[in-house]
Amino acid sequence: MVNSKTIPEGYKLTDVGVIPKDWSVRSFGEIFTFLSTGSNSRSDLSQSGDIKYIHYGDIHTKWRNILDCKKDTLPYISSEKVKNLPFIEEGDLVLADASEDYENIGISVEVINVGDDRIVAGLHTILLRGDKDIVTDGFKGYLHSINTVKSSLRRISTGISVYGISKKNLADVLIPLPTLPEQKEIAKHLSDIKTLIETLEELLEKKNNIKQGIMQELLSGKKRLKGFTKDWEDGILGDYVTIRSGESPSKFKFNNNGIPYYKVEQLNNSGKYQVETPYFIECNNAIPKGSIIFPKRGASILLNKVRILSKDSYMDTNLMTLTTNKELNNEFLYYFIKFIELWRIADTTSIPQINNKHILPLKIKVPPLLEQVKIAQILSDMDSEIIFLKKRLEKYKAVEAGVMHDLLNGKVRLV
Incomplete structure (x- = not known):
């Protein structure tokens, strides 16, 4: 039990614990409208079509917090198979209602840059449309990372090998919410870090692809190093x-x-x-x-x-x-x-x-021994650069996790 004397100035005690005084506590049911989703398996999906489809497995494996329709690739499904489903709108939240591991129970993504795309939420997902007077675009994708929300999602989950969440139980989960201006600042801050991480990931992928190409040329003898002419x-x-x-x-x-x-x-x-x-x-x-x-x-x-x-x-x-x-x-x-x-x-x-x-x-x-050594050194130097980028990426991901924890739980204020 929290003693009122231990509550820091500017904070208050609520049903979800101690939070900043100007924050509010709302339930998923108060903030979101729950919309219909599909039940199609992977076998119904394809690489082309007229309607894009969000499968819960992709939420677990492909995206972190935000699904950017301009950058991220989605599978397609025939319109005949999802004819009665609502299309996703800008800022909608799609939550995976099933998870095979405890850590990712209730993981979700906010969908941005929808544009003219026609997208539906599919198998084992819950589609949530937020009240923009309560929760701002860009912030919703981080709700499942709030400590008390994460604990509640785990508590309401059922199952042994696969953990499931029902709409009814989710509606009652409480969320500590910053004011709209602070939500926007938090979203911007986390978006900037996410962009930096994605840039590093793209650079790392590029470096790996370049290395693979150079390995193929150097190890096959298709490309010879300057000064070496003796046959292999x-x-x-x-x-x-x-x-x-x-x-x-x-x-x-x-x-x-x-x-x-x-x-x-x-x-x-x-x-x-x-x-x-x-x-x-x-x-x-x-x-x-x-x-x-x-x-x-x-x-x-x-x-x-x-x-x-x-x-x-x-x-x-x-x-x-x-x-x-x-x-x-x-x-x-x-x-x-x-x-x-x-x-x-x-x-x-x-x-x-x-x-x-x-x-x-x-x-x-x-190749001649000296050429072997030179080839190995070139590839080793490339490895060193890739390792440096990996460590840098790990560092920024750790920074992101720390900043996310502090901002979403009111430990650090931006307004």
């Missing part, structure tokens, strides 16, 4: 590498130090170089530092988790290593395998797996 050798990988597989962890006693021992799961938490592991063993036949390590069995093959050992190491039976001879640069091999992708090498008829028979005859075009 057409070889098979088995002539350039030593293949090693690991042993079961049951054969070892794990220590606090010693030779790093890797399981497939450790490949999840590293970049190009494999460093972190909680497991260490005593071992006389460690895999040399610089060897290429990757999964040889299971779904991780499909994720193309290729790494370079940063130390002499060992691993379990689900991993394979390739140690290069003096004719093949290990970093050149790393980029070669990353480019051709593990799943293209593997037997994927049942459980994906890679064995010696897949590696030994694998064709590879081998």
